[in-house]
Structure formats: C-alpha cells, structure tokens
Amino acid sequence: MSEYVKVVIGEKTYELPVIVGTEGEKAIDISRLRRDTGYITYDPGYANTGSCKSNITFMNGEKGILRYRGIPIEELAEKSSFREVVYLLINGELPTQRQINRFSVLLNDHSLVHEDMRTFFENYPKRTHPMGILSSMANTLKSFYPYLENQEEEINITVTRLISKVRTMAAMSYKMSRGHQVVYPRPDLSYCANFLNMMFHTPVKPYEIDPDVVKAISVFWILHADHEQNASAAVVRSVGSAKTNLYACISAGISTLWGPLHGGANQAVINTLSDIVNQGTSMKKVIERAKDKKDPFRLPGFGHRVYKTYDPRAKIMKRMCDTLLEKFNITDPLLDAAKELEEIALEDEYFISHNLYPNVDFYSGIALRAIGIPTNMFTVMFAIGRLPGWIAQWRENFYDAESKICRPRQIYMGEQKREYIPIDKREKKGGDLQPLFTEFQTDKYPDISFQE
Numbered sequence: 422m423s424e425y426v427k428v429v430i431g432e433k434t435y436e437l438p439v440i441v442g443t444e445g446e447k448a449i450d451i452s453r454l455r456r457d458t459g460y461i462t463y464d465p466g467y468a469n470t471g472s473c474k475s476n477i478t479f480m481n482g483e484k485g486i487l488r489y490r491g492i493p494i495e496e497l498a499e500k501s502s503f504r505e506v507v508y509l510l511i512n513g514e515l516p517t518q519r520q521i522n523r524f525s526v527l528l529n530d531h532s533l534v535h536e537d538m539r540t541f542f543e544n545y546p547k548r549t550h551p552m553g554i555l556s557s558m559a560n561t562l563k564s565f566y567p568y569l570e571n572q573e574e575e576i577n578i579t580v581t582r583l584i585s586k587v588r589t590m591a592a593m594s595y596k597m598s599r600g601h602q603v604v605y606p607r608p609d610l611s612y613c614a615n616f617l618n619m620m621f622h623t624p625v626k627p628y629e630i631d632p633d634v635v636k637a638i639s640v641f642w643i644l645h646a647d648h649e650q651n652a653s654a655a656v657v658r659s660v661g662s663a664k665t666n667l668y669a670c671i672s673a674g675i676s677t678l679w680g681p682l683h684g685g686a687n688q689a690v691i692n693t694l695s696d697i698v699n700q701g702t703s704m705k706k707v708i709e710r711a712k713d714k715k716d717p718f719r720l721p722g723f724g725h726r727v728y729k730t731y732d733p734r735a736k737i738m739k740r741m742c743d744t745l746l747e748k749f750n751i752t753d754p755l756l757d758a759a760k761e762l763e764e765i766a767l768e769d770e771y772f773i774s775h776n777l778y779p780n781v782d783f784y785s786g787i788a789l790r791a792i793g794i795p796t797n798m799f800t801v802m803f804a805i806g807r808l809p810g811w812i813a814q815w816r817e818n819f820y821d822a823e824s825k826i827c828r829p830r831q832i833y834m835g836e837q838k839r840e841y842i843p844i845d846k847r848e849k850k851g852g853d854l855q856p857l858f859t860e861f862q863t864d865k866y867p868d869i870s871f872q873e
C-alpha cells in the first residue's frame with residue numbers, strides 16, 4: 422500500500438504521495454503542490470530537497486556510508502582501479518576483461534589534444550589558476566570536434582574524449598605553467614601512470630613509474646569519483662537539463678568545484694596548515710575563528726552537508742598520507758599539524774554539537790604533496806577524479822523521463838508596484854547592499870589594469 426502525507430491548508434486537506442528509496446530513504450513528492458495548492462516550498466541550498474531519483478551513488482551521512490552502484494567505497498579503494506570505477510559509475514556495472522580492454526584502447530586513442538589548443542594555454546597570464554584554464558579548455562574542446570548526428574555515438578565519443586583529454590590538459594597546463602616541454606601520453610602506460618608521466622617526466626630526468634604512487638593516484642581519484650547531488654554534480658545536471666552540450670556542462674561543473682566551500686577546500690586546508698606551521702598561527706586561534714559567527718572563516722576540510730560523522734573517504738585518505746610519507750621516508754609537518762588540529766576540533770564542544778568532522782579535503786592535500794603535486798593543482802586533481810561522476814549524473818538525467826529543465830521558484834520579497842521617477846526628481850537611496858558603480862575609487866588602485 423503506497424504511503425502518503427497529509428497537508429492541511431486552511432479548510433482543505435491534501436494528500437501528497439511518499440517516495441521510498443531502495444535504502445529506505447523517504448521523500449514527500451511535492452511535484453504537484455503548486456498546481457493543487459498554490460503554495461511552493463522554501464529550502465535555501467536545497468538542504469531538504471531531492472532534485473532527482475538516482476541509481477548511481479548512495480550515501481548515509483549518519484553512518485558514514487558511501488557506495489558507488491551499491492559497492493562500498495572501502496572495497497573499491499582497496500580492490501579496484503580508477504579506470505574500472507569510471508566504467509562502473511557511467512555504465513552501472515563493473516566491466517568484463519574484454520570491456521575494460523576495449524575501454525583502455527578508446528582512452529588511448531583519444532588521449533591527445535589538438536595542437537592548436539597549445540596557443541590557448543600559451544596566452545594565459547602566468548598566474549592564471551589551473552581551474553580557470555581547465556574549465557575554459559573543457560568548453561573549448563567542443564570547438565575542435567564535429568557533431569555526430571547519431572546521438573548515441575556523439576555521447577560515446579564525447580565521454581571518452583573528456584575522460585582522456587581532461588587528464589592530458591591538466592598535465593599540459595602544469596608543464597606549460599612551468600615553461601617545461603609538454604609530455605605526450607604514452608599508449609603503453611595506464612591511465613594514472615600516464616598522468617604522472619605527463620606531469621613529471623622531463624628530457625633530463627625521465628620519470629620513474631612507481632606502482633605505489635600509481636595506486637595512490639588511482640585511490641585518490643576513486644575516492645573523488647562521485648558524491649551524489651553535491652554542488653558541482655547538481656550544476657552539471659542543471660546545465661544538462663537545458664540540453665546544453667556535455668563539454669559545457671563539465672566546464673560548469675569544474676567552475677563550481679573551484680569554490681573554497683567545495684573542491685577548493687583541499688587547497689584552503691593546506692593554506693591554513695601552512696599558516697599554522699610556517700607563520701606560527703595558533704591552532705587555538707584557528708578553532709576560535711572557525712567558531713566565531715562574526716568571522717566568515719570556516720575550518721577548511723571540516724563539516725559536510727550530508728556526513729554528520731567522519732567522512733569515510735577522509736579515513737582512507739588519512740591512511741594514504743601515512744603510507745606515502747613512510748614509503749618516501751619523509752615527514753610532513755603539515756600532516757602532524759593536521760592530526761593535532763583534528764584532535765583539538767573533535768574534542769571541542771562546538772564541533773561536537775555541530776557534527777563537524779574531517780571531510781575528504783582535510784587530508785587529501787597532504788597526500789598530493791607527498792606525490793609532488795603542486796598546491797594550485799589540488800582542485801584540478803579533484804576535478805579529474807569527479808569527472809566520471811559528473812558524466813554519470815549528466816547521462817542519468819539526460820535519459821530520465823521525469824527530468825525537466827531545472828528552474829526553481831522563489832518567494833519575492835522586493836518592492837511592490839511603484840512609479841518610474843524622472844532622473845531630476847530622484848534622491849540618493851541605498852538598498853540592502855552598498856550600491857555598485859558609484860563608490861569605487863579606481864584611482865586608489867593604479868595597477869589594476871592587467872596582471873602578468
């Protein structure tokens with residue numbers, strides 16, 4: 422017998438159906454609410470709103486559970502490879518040997534980027550953030566390829582190109598930012614080994630492929646591969662709902678991930694830990710700032726919209742840091758600082774009462790540092806990992822019969838109807854926000870024209 426809830430508005434009672442997920446999650450279906458009652462719901466940040474039904478990833482934030490297509494993240498991190506997880510997320514099942522071999526051949530065939538793309542990379546200002554370059558280049562990829570009339574073929578080839586070329590472009594942007602010779606992908610190397618080689622090989626010092634480091638990168642990307650309706654996946658679905666091409670959807674996902682509240686947090690964590698270690702900033706002060714409602718600072722790498730316990734990915738990442746640092750026989754004072762900061766935070770009443778635990782970003786930067794990835798590439802690493810998740814979410818939405826263009830409603834709180842006032846009768850008035858355009862003192866900033 423199907424479940425429903427009752428909503429009483431005035432004298433009328435409405436029955437709204439309840440949707441029950443395969444893991445027992447429940448949702449009130451309000452898809453006809455406005456039509457039947459004239460009311461909408463209000464939920465800033467969609468914290469209580471389901472935007473879709475999905476078969477891809479299951480999370481239980483209270484228990485710290487994360488599964489891709491039903492398989493626990495802990496098993497995938499230990500037993501699978503990133504290439505296999507890409508296949509699983511996008512196709513719904515683990516590949517057979519024949520399927521994964523075919524997938525590898527396709528990834529190799531489409532691993533190069535058009536030589537003309539180098540001119541784009543060469544003309545960015547030197548200090549351009551790699552996430553800005555990657556987002557633009559993902560969009561630019563479309564310009565280089567003819568559109569195939571056969572929709573399935575077009576999707577197939579576009580997905581393959583993105584999975585392979587975004588990785589190549591990331592390594593390329595790093596090499597060019599250092600003024601180094603670009604290293605081309607090699608057909609004899611695996612997906613992850615190729616990335617490391619493209620990043621670190623130089624003509625004077627050939628890069629030695631270390632299986633432990635390849636495994637670490639593979640696990641890093643597996644941990645980042647999908648996370649149901651996170652901000653960037655929701656954006657990819659939203660842009661996709663307008664039937665925009667997949668390159669542009671991925672570009673929008675990369676831009677969303679860049680934010681310090683999302684994927685940009687892994688870089689923000691390292692900046693905070695570096696301040697503690699190199700500037701002597703006190704941990705107690707960092708914690709106090711994070712708790713101060715008047716201070717916009719939030720402890721990067723802590724807290725999560727869904728996890729109200731330890732992020733299962735952070736546990737695996739923390740172990741990876743220990744393994745990598747032990748392997749290279751290096752100590753990283755930032756790791757010691759991270760562990761100490763975690764300990765203080767987890768004993769702090771505010772963090773406990775707010776269910777704030779380390780998330781995937783808290784330890785990921787330290788693992789990347791151990792491998793030699795530069796800090797400004799950390800969020801790019803997150804983007805390469807999340808790419809299959811974005812694609813799987815986009816594709817599920819593309820074929821979802823219930824999918825519509827994403828267009829939320831609002832509650833209008835502005836001025837009611839008023840007359841147009843001729844300019845000679847207007848008084849200077851301030852709205853809620855400081856008016857733009859009139860108060861900015863350009864002469865205070867003589868060198869804001871262009872940066873190198």
Ligand code: SDX
Pocket residue numbers: 466647648650651652681682683684686711712718719720721722723724725726727775777780781782
């Ligand atoms: C990722 O969604 C995903 O799945 C994302 C992700 C993925 O794989 O895609 O997991 C990747 O983005 C991880 C999160 C990376 N961001 C950070 O580490 C930045 C620091 N964290 C916070 O900004 C915050 O925790 C968010 C943005 C992650 C979550 O924000 P929410 O869910 O909107 O929660 P909130 O801001 O409403 O916080 C609830 C309370 C507030 O206090 P009250 O007003 O209720 O008293 O907790 C407080 C917040 O002030 N709080 C923090 C905090 N995080 C939340 N206080 C201090 N430091 C923090 N880090």
